[in-house]
Amino acid sequence: MGLTLTEKILKAHIVDGEFVKGTEIGIRIDQTLTQDATGTMAYLEFEAMGIPRVKTERSVAYIDHNTLQNGFENADDHRFIGSVAKKHGIYFSRPGNGICHQVHLERFGVPGKTLIGSDSHTPTGGGLGMIAIGAGGLDVAVAMGGGAYYITYPKVVKIELVGKLKPWVAAKDVILEVLRRLSVKGGVGKVMEYVGEGVKTLSVPERATITNMGAELGATTSIFPSDEITLEFLKAQGREDAYTPLAADADAVYDEELVIDLSALAPMAACPHSPDNVKSVEELGKMKIDQVCIGSCTNSSLADMMKVAHILRGKTVHPNVSLSIAPGSKQVLNMLAENGALADMIAAGARVLESACGPCIGMGQSPNSGGISLRTFNRNFLGRSGTKDAQVYLVSPEVAALSAINGYLSNPTTLGDMPKMEMPEKFLINDNMIELPAPENEADKVEILRGPNIKPFPETFPLENSISCKVSLKVEDNITTDHIMPAGAKILPLRSNIPEISKHCFTVCDESFPSRAKELGKSVIIGGANYGQGSSREHAALAPLYLGVKAVITKSFARIHAANLINAGIMPLTFVNPDDYDKVKEGDDICLENVFDAVEKGEMTMTVGGEKIKLACAFTDRQIDILKAGGLLPYTKQN
Numbered sequence: 001m002g003l004t005l006t007e008k009i010l011k012a013h014i015v016d017g018e019f020v021k022g023t024e025i026g027i028r029i030d031q032t033l034t035q036d037a038t039g040t041m042a043y044l045e046f047e048a049m050g051i052p053r054v055k056t057e058r059s060v061a062y063i064d065h066n067t068l069q070n071g072f073e074n075a076d077d078h079r080f081i082g083s084v085a086k087k088h089g090i091y092f093s094r095p096g097n098g099i100c101h102q103v104h105l106e107r108f109g110v111p112g113k114t115l116i117g118s119d120s121h122t123p124t125g126g127g128l129g130m131i132a133i134g135a136g137g138l139d140v141a142v143a144m145g146g147g148a149y150y151i152t153y154p155k156v157v158k159i160e161l162v163g164k165l166k167p168w169v170a171a172k173d174v175i176l177e178v179l180r181r182l183s184v185k186g187g188v189g190k191v192m193e194y195v196g197e198g199v200k201t202l203s204v205p206e207r208a209t210i211t212n213m214g215a216e217l218g219a220t221t222s223i224f225p226s227d228e229i230t231l232e233f234l235k236a237q238g239r240e241d242a243y244t245p246l247a248a249d250a251d252a253v254y255d256e257e258l259v260i261d262l263s264a265l266a267p268m269a270a271c272p273h274s275p276d277n278v279k280s281v282e283e284l285g286k287m288k289i290d291q292v293c294i295g296s297c298t299n300s301s302l303a304d305m306m307k308v309a310h311i312l313r314g315k316t317v318h319p320n321v322s323l324s325i326a327p328g329s330k331q332v333l334n335m336l337a338e339n340g341a342l343a344d345m346i347a348a349g350a351r352v353l354e355s356a357c358g359p360c361i362g363m364g365q366s367p368n369s370g371g372i373s374l375r376t377f378n379r380n381f382l383g384r385s386g387t388k389d390a391q392v393y394l395v396s397p398e399v400a401a402l403s404a405i406n407g408y409l410s411n412p413t414t415l416g417d418m419p420k421m422e423m424p425e426k427f428l429i430n431d432n433m434i435e436l437p438a439p440e441n442e443a444d445k446v447e448i449l450r451g452p453n454i455k456p457f458p459e460t461f462p463l464e465n466s467i468s469c470k471v472s473l474k475v476e477d478n479i480t481t482d483h484i485m486p487a488g489a490k491i492l493p494l495r496s497n498i499p500e501i502s503k504h505c506f507t508v509c510d511e512s513f514p515s516r517a518k519e520l521g522k523s524v525i526i527g528g529a530n531y532g533q534g535s536s537r538e539h540a541a542l543a544p545l546y547l548g549v550k551a552v553i554t555k556s557f558a559r560i561h562a563a564n565l566i567n568a569g570i571m572p573l574t575f576v577n578p579d580d581y582d583k584v585k586e587g588d589d590i591c592l593e594n595v596f597d598a599v600e601k602g603e604m605t606m607t608v609g610g611e612k613i614k615l616a617c618a619f620t621d622r623q624i625d626i627l628k629a630g631g632l633l634p635y636t637k638q639n
């Protein structure tokens with residue numbers, strides 16, 4: 001029986017467990033990446049492990065999220081990360097060099113290798129044929145120290161691409177179509193593997209747009225084969241040595257299949273407030289808009305920017321619209337400057353931002369009250385833009401640019417022939433903003449620069465055999481990490497200070513949660529389905545840990561968040577009968593007895609009032625040991 005590409009790469013990296021779907025396996029990690037919003041914590045954790053030098057083939061620390069720096073905190077974090085990188089053998093991509101995923105694709109990604117990153121959009125690397133997975137900071141710290149990374153051996157979904165995209169229809173529309181069909185829960189426990197003739201019609205950055213936003217399916221990751229298109233890209237990046245051809249066997253067996261006819265797709269938009277709320281631009285009609293933001297790790301490649309510049313050339317941004325553009329990397333921005341496309345953007349009235357995450361994470365450019373914003377990003381969760389009542393639509397760069405000119409949502413297929421956008425034969429290669437680590441024999445001399453806002457990892461608590469406490473909060477389905485631990489310019493500077501950031505935990509849903517939980521001392525949270533979707537931020541587990549949350553009980557969890565809870569020593573439990581969700585309210589007293597036996601058996605009983613409710617806790621032996629130790633950090637220190 002033939003193998004899928006996913007299975008081939010996993011097989012070459014498995015170090016623990018068996019090749020059985022649904023069971024836990026440990027894989028060797030070749031590369032890691034961090035960004036600054038999760039990085040400070042990840043490096044504090046790495047330091048706490050006491051390992052002098054990273055054991056990966058390549059680890060890179062990027063600064064791209066917290067670049068507004070309205071206060072000393074972010075700059076302090078940048079300096080801390082830079083110094084840790086230098087000391088411990090990590091490459092350091094300085095602020096200004098670009099968004100982690102874009103730069104990693106350009107300069108470091110290698111087909112067939114494994115990559116984990118403390119950012120949920122790490123699957124961008126799947127565009128190059130990597131198994132690239134988003135993880136919590138602690139998991140990345142462990143991998144940097146040479147430890148295995150644990151995932152549930154995934155199902156593999158074959159997404160067969162046939163035909164070719166029509167002019168002005170984009171890679172963004174492909175992933176929006178997948179999201180429309182499968183929903184934000186559709187990828188849980190699965191890897192999306194793209195195959196078929198249509199694959200050959202997509203460049204590496206286009207493939208990366210698709211694998212990037214595969215994160216919004218809840219998928220473990222997404223992957224494309226490594227073929228002559230991959231070689232062409234790597235050659236243009238001066239990295240042809242990194243190339244290996246890779247594909248699934250012709251007789252590979254998949255768990256599920258989906259066919260997408262590229263030629264049948266039209267421009268689409270994900271409507272508020274979920275990436276799977278997809279409608280066609282035609283269907284939505286000429287909706288008046290207030291803001292357009294182009295950029296983010298999903299859509300900020302050179303080709304994307306060239307299309308935008310082409311549409312803007314000789315035009316003026318509509319008087320009622322603010323247009324911002326953030327090219328994804330210094331390489332992209334520099335090339336736009338050299339070839340004149342940047343001048344076209346500036347002349348049209350675009351507000352050109354630095355190469356960073358920027359508005360995607362609410363770092364500036366919040367829309368006006370009730371504003372309608374078109375964004376080429378990957379997430380439009382409620383409040384993420386920084387304006388609570390804004391309506392954010394996710395679209396392709398083509399739709400975004402044309403709409404910015406017209407002042408209303410516009411369909412670019414009316415533009416007629418599309419000029420050919422060839423990838424350059426050589427990208428502009430200048431790695432002068434990537435700092436190399438100190439040589440091993442000089443590492444001792446490197447001083448770690450720690451700012452006053454950088455606080456140690458919070459206190460951890462080993463699992464207790466009996467837990468009696470109150471329900472401090474009850475929330476609905478599809479709670480995102482942006483609800484649990486909001487981002488944005490005000491809160492992001494607190495990422496290296498858990499006591500302070502905890503004061504904002506869940507305030508999007510309930511302003512009084514942090515003080516209530518702290519007062520209770522010990523509590524549990526009740527949630528609906530797909531709890532914790534979105535970001536990899538472990539702060540969404542560390543803040544609850546700090547606030548005394550002992551267990552989160554839901555209908556189901558998103559993958560990375562469930563892992564982060566266990567890593568923080570908090571039990572993720574699910575209702576055996578989802579209807580039991582209705583039997584528990586905020587403020588109820590609950591009791592979990594014989595917890596140690598229950599976690600071994602995989603089933604726990606919760607007493608609420610007189611009622612007994614069955615909960616599932618299908619933890620592996622490793623996870624039970626982590627919980628008993630009080631989280632992954634104490635567990636790793638013990639082992």
Ligand code: MIC
Pocket residue numbers: 037038065118119120121134361487534535536537
């Ligand atoms: C995001 O897009 O939500 C982020 C900000 O990149 C996060 C990481 C974080 O919260 O720091 C992610 O996707 O993991």
Ligand code: SF4
Pocket residue numbers: 065099119121296297298356357360361377378
């Ligand atoms: Fe940055 Fe946005 Fe990408 Fe997250 S999704 S890494 S915030 S650009």
